Amino acid sequence: MVVAAELTLAGVPALKVPDNWPGYDVIAQPVGHSPQRVSVKSRTFKQGPSYVTYDDFDQFDWLAIVILLPDVTNGRAIYLIPRDVSDALARRDKPTSKTAAERYFRVDQVESLFAKYRNNFILDPVGRDVVAVP
Secondary structure: OHHHHHHHHOOOOEEEOOOOOOOOOEEEOOOOOOOEEEEEEEEEOOOOOOEEEEEOOOOOOEEEEEEEOOOOOOOEEEEEEEHHHHHHHOEEOOOOOOOOOEEEEEHHHHHHHHHHHEOOOOOOOOOOOOOOOO
8 A cells, every 4th residue: 555655645646455466566657657666575674584575477567666664663664576587596406496486585685676666656667777775
């Protein structure tokens, strides 16, 4: 619901689909574009082996990663990443493994991989310029 609300507030009408909808969680329609399917994955930030995962057969256009920041009241970082970008940067196991369809990222590496897609609520496929915060 947070992702749908942020998209809508940014001028991209969006709504959450029913629970257990196959492949995606939010449908959004930027002005002048076709509806976009958004798969939302949420994890609490921690260093080390904690992962955001999805399957290569999931059907969606955008991956929204919501990282909950435990030391900040209501703290969160939201990244909206085009599917082709997430697929290109995702880790994957050997094609012969049981988890061959799984795509994943370490939670503590999401910012370094996807900084330009943080708060990308207008669904810009090239992301946005990142300004360093001191």
